[in-house]
Amino acid sequence: MNHEQFIEKNIQAELKKLGFSLSVIQRASYMAVEHYRRIAQASKKGRIFDDCLHIAKVWASKFAKDKI
Numbered sequence: 001m002n003h004e005q006f007i008e009k010n011i012q013a014e015l016k017k018l019g020f021s022l023s024v025i026q027r028a029s030y031m032a033v034e035h036y037r038r039i040a041q042a043s044k045k046g047r048i049f050d051d052c053l054h055i056a057k058v059w060a061s062k063f064a065k066d067k068i
Contacts, residue, residue, distance in 0.1 A: 004033050007049060011056045020060050028060035 001009070008029045015025045032052040039051065 004036060007036050007052050008033050010049070011053055014053060015056060015060050018060075020064060024060050024063045027063050028056040031059040032056035
């Protein structure tokens with residue numbers, strides 16, 4: 001499992017625990033991986049996953065509101 005797969009899998013698990021729908025989870029985890037690709041070198045050591053999870057939560061909230 002590479003870094004991107006790790007981020008995608010674990011973010012999907014976290015968002016599922018929060019009760020988001022599958023389509024929202026997939027879109028938000030994709031955005032988190034894209035964020036990782038852009039800032040992987042700029043983030044503080046040990047904080048990359050937390051940064052990506054934050055991005056995923058923000059996007060998931062946005063996507064969930066668009067569906068309502």
